[in-house]
Amino acid sequence: MSSSQGAPAFTNPIVKWIDRRLPIFTFMHHEYGVFPTPRNFNYWWSFGGIAMVMLITMIVTGIVLAMNYTPHVDFAFDSVERIMRDVNYGWLLRYLHVNGASFFFIAVFIHIFRGLYYGSYKNPRELLWILGVVILLLMMATAFMGYVLPWGQMSFWGATVITNLFSALPVIGDPIVTLLWGGFSVDNPTLNRFFSLHYLLPFVIVGVVVLHVTAMHVAGSNNPIGIDPKGPQDTLPFSPYYVTKDGFAVVAFLLVYLAFVFFAPDFFGEPENYVKADRLVTPPHIVPEWYFLPFYAILRAVPDKLGGVLAMFGAILVLFVLPWLDTARVRSARFRPIYKWFFWLLVVDCFVLGYCGANPPEGYFIPLSRVATLYYFAHFLVILPVLGKIERPLPLPNSIAESVLGGARK
Amino acid sequence: MRKILTRGALTLAFLAGPALAAGGGGFKLLDTHFKFEGPLGTYDYAAVQRGFQVYKEKCAACHSMSLLSYRNLRDIGLSEAAVKAIAADVMVDDIDDKGAKVERPGRPSDRFRSPFANEAAARAANNGASPPDLSLIVKARVDGARYVYSLMQGYDDMAKASAADRAIMDGYAKKATGDAKATFAMATGRNFNTHFPGMQIAMPQPLRDGDVTYVDGTKNDLPQLSKDLVSFLAWASEPKMEERKNTGVKVIIFMLILAGLMYAVKRKVWAGVH
Ligand code: HEM
Numbered sequence: 195m196s197s198s199q200g201a202p203a204f205t206n207p208i209v210k211w212i213d214r215r216l217p218i219f220t221f222m223h224h225e226y227g228v229f230p231t232p233r234n235f236n237y238w239w240s241f242g243g244i245a246m247v248m249l250i251t252m253i254v255t256g257i258v259l260a261m262n263y264t265p266h267v268d269f270a271f272d273s274v275e276r277i278m279r280d281v282n283y284g285w286l287l288r289y290l291h292v293n294g295a296s297f298f299f300i301a302v303f304i305h306i307f308r309g310l311y312y313g314s315y316k317n318p319r320e321l322l323w324i325l326g327v328v329i330l331l332l333m334m335a336t337a338f339m340g341y342v343l344p345w346g347q348m349s350f351w352g353a354t355v356i357t358n359l360f361s362a363l364p365v366i367g368d369p370i371v372t373l374l375w376g377g378f379s380v381d382n383p384t385l386n387r388f389f390s391l392h393y394l395l396p397f398v399i400v401g402v403v404v405l406h407v408t409a410m411h412v413a414g415s416n417n418p419i420g421i422d423p424k425g426p427q428d429t430l431p432f433s434p435y436y437v438t439k440d441g442f443a444v445v446a447f448l449l450v451y452l453a454f455v456f457f458a459p460d461f462f463g464e465p466e467n468y469v470k471a472d473r474l475v476t477p478p479h480i481v482p483e484w485y486f487l488p489f490y491a492i493l494r495a496v497p498d499k500l501g502g503v504l505a506m507f508g509a510i511l512v513l514f515v516l517p518w519l520d521t522a523r524v525r526s527a528r529f530r531p532i533y534k535w536f537f538w539l540l541v542v543d544c545f546v547l548g549y550c551g552a553n554p555p556e557g558y559f560i561p562l563s564r565v566a567t568l569y570y571f572a573h574f575l576v577i578l579p580v581l582g583k584i585e586r587p588l589p590l591p592n593s594i595a596e597s598v599l600g601g602a603r604k
Numbered sequence: 605m606r607k608i609l610t611r612g613a614l615t616l617a618f619l620a621g622p623a624l625a626a627g628g629g630g631f632k633l634l635d636t637h638f639k640f641e642g643p644l645g646t647y648d649y650a651a652v653q654r655g656f657q658v659y660k661e662k663c664a665a666c667h668s669m670s671l672l673s674y675r676n677l678r679d680i681g682l683s684e685a686a687v688k689a690i691a692a693d694v695m696v697d698d699i700d701d702k703g704a705k706v707e708r709p710g711r712p713s714d715r716f717r718s719p720f721a722n723e724a725a726a727r728a729a730n731n732g733a734s735p736p737d738l739s740l741i742v743k744a745r746v747d748g749a750r751y752v753y754s755l756m757q758g759y760d761d762m763a764k765a766s767a768a769d770r771a772i773m774d775g776y777a778k779k780a781t782g783d784a785k786a787t788f789a790m791a792t793g794r795n796f797n798t799h800f801p802g803m804q805i806a807m808p809q810p811l812r813d814g815d816v817t818y819v820d821g822t823k824n825d826l827p828q829l830s831k832d833l834v835s836f837l838a839w840a841s842e843p844k845m846e847e848r849k850n851t852g853v854k855v856i857i858f859m860l861i862l863a864g865l866m867y868a869v870k871r872k873v874w875a876g877v878h
Contacts, residue, residue, distance in 0.1 A: 233877065275671050275740070278844065285844040286851070430877065438873045442866040449859045456852025457643040460743065468744035468841075469736070478801070 202227075225411055230429035231436050232417035234598045238312075239415070240443030241305040247444050248298035248451075249403065253396050255291040256340075263343065265389035267382045270345035271470040289459040295337050296462040297451040299485040302330060311537050313525030314416040320517040322409040327513045329402050334486070334510075336395040339388040341483055346467030351480045353380045353388075359493070362500040379473075419597050420525030421590055428594035479554065487551030488544050492570065494555045495563040505567065512574045519574055521582030529588040533581055540573050631772070631798045633747060634754040636831060640838055641749070644853075646846055647839050649681045650820070655836025656680065658816050658829055660690075663738065666730065666807070668718035671739035672840055675712040679843055680836075687712050731793035733806030742834070742841040749834050751799065756830040758799035759809040762790065769798070776802055 202223045204210045213219040262281050264273035277284035306326070309315055315323035338356060342349045357380060360370040376383025414423070423429050430436070454461055462484055466477045482490050489506050496502035512519075527534045543566050550563035591597035639648040656677065659669070674691035678684065691710035694717045700706045710717065720726035726734040742748035765773065773788035780786075780802070790796060794804035811833070813826045822828065839845075 272671070278842075279671065279676075285842075285848060289848070434873050435877070438866070438870040442863065442870045445859065445863045445866050449856070449863055452852070452855055452859060456848055456855060459848070465744050465746050465748065468740045 227433045229432040231432045232415055232423055232594055233428060233430045234417050234594050236418055237443055238308040240440045241301050241308060243440040244444055244447045245301040245305055248294060248301055251294050252298060255287050259287055259291055265386050267345060267385055270385060274344040289455045293455050293459060311527045312416055312418060313420055315517045316525050318413045322406060322413055323517060324514055325402055325406040325409060329399055331510060332395055332399045336392060339392040342388045345471045347469045347471055347477050348464045348467040350380060350471035351477055352482055355480055359503050362503045418526060419528060419591060424593050481552060488547035491547040491551035491563045492567045495567040509570060516574060520578045524587040529590055530585055532585045536577055543569050633750045634757060636753060638749055644849060648835055651832045651835040652680045652839045654818055654822060655832040658833040659836055661816050662811050665719055666735040667738045669716045669739045669840060670718055670737055672716045674710060674714055680839060731806045738837060740841050742838045749838050752837060753830050753834045754799040756811050757826055758797040760796055760798055762796040773803060
């Protein structure tokens, strides 16, 4: 395999003909064939590719589900059950889609925390990181609207609670809620527009993913030691090295995902959503899907409605400015002895928030969620700016090759 | 109007917690083992068939199962003739060639007939509570199979409750009313059931020892009837469960082999690098 940067010599005449006029084969060759990739990736670097596979899985299963689904309040619930019972392999499609959403979020959360640990958001990758946060926001919107589609009790009441949040915003709040609802409450127009947007947004995500990947190919990948490759000895061509490594990671991840699809398909679900939506009966406990729980906890931790809404959105918005909040020059936590600890504290904090979000806001959950919320913001707004100034990083290796081949690997 | 809705929904969401706490906890569900449990469990079709008989004789008068058609009963092992006979036993509404409303005997392709014309009629006949559709009941409750099994056996004489039970019951009342001195009291038209959240259910005890006689001579005490019934309801909640598990075994084996191969390829490719 040559790793020259020039246009490859294609032998197939058709490929040659096309490539002269539209160099897609040259493009693929450069960006995925010989693309110089740091040689020291660990498996945490596979989660970008895994997220991509999940996005494609969601789109494919979603499109086929949409062929059998009816977006109307009187038929939506039954049409989903018809998919489960009467459509050939409909149960499989639906379970793939439902659990796919959870595993898509698992992959993306790991991908994000990978970035946090190894400082992948720092110069020159700020835009790359910001595009990633945009993807996260779009995913959350998509998943939220998707969850409304089966029109179960949680679909309806979740939609009611979450859309109502926007009414807390001054001036623009009420018009936004009216636009979301298409009427005076969550009803058929809401379901219709959510279905339309649920179909649209994944393709917007694809668009942003293209930008995200393009930005990555400009800046190059970060790597576990966070120093830039200095020459060919520090990199490997993407193919075959990372094609095989990511390929194995994808299969291993899908194995776990499929184990849930086939043997615990309702594990991430709420039993209450197998009850058809009923606007006269409020479920005893309205909870969002698990991937929203930390944000839900932040929302409820603030005793004021507007404050809660702002804090919830702030929890994501703060990620946009993270590249400028973290003042440390060294990227990888491997060489940041103190940051390393704060990173793990943040992970624990997010789990604590998730736990609070899953439980009723009473008893000790109230102080716990408040402390966890404060800590979440303190991590980004206080700890990171200060830490960068006072922490003394460990000495960096001279090159990637040295750190990989010269023994002493942490 | 929207302000009210807005406020209402939020308040509900925030108050939701305590209500749940009031519903859960308390009495532990009865334990039993169902054949369909576990990653490889399958339905016991003899039990499913008996359970259908229990449903038909003891529950169908109040509870619909509108996601099922009579033809689905072929899947639990009933013969074509038996399914036809079961369907023909009920009269369903239809419209004849001239557009007039008529009643005709059911066909296998008809959905299970619902006992009430609509929700209002169902409420009116049941002390204001409407009997939920049972097609998905096992999936629609936490630990659904064991829950319905326990619910059927949870009717009890309140006077016989032990002091410890009383304390739990009073706990419900305190949570529900927010009054620290409240004690548990039954509302009219409600029945005491230790497994129903809040312990007061509008449904009178629907099933008792010996209520249904099985042709195959299986014993018919309450635990057995309840267990068979739950087998049927579990099948109704997910008729494709066996197909799912069978496919799953093949898929997982395939994926394991693929993962092994991928790992071997990766090792080979990387052998010269580090
Ligand atoms: C970013 C990718 C996507 C995510 C995260 C996502 C997420 C979800 C979620 C959480 C549900 C609720 C499932 C349930 O509880 O039953 C759902 C339902 C649904 N989605 Fe998606 N989805 C995605 C892409 C798509 C696409 C591209 C389509 C097709 C055009 C689609 C079509 C549907 C349909 C028809 C339903 C209703 C059927 C059902 O509830 O099972 N989805 N989606």
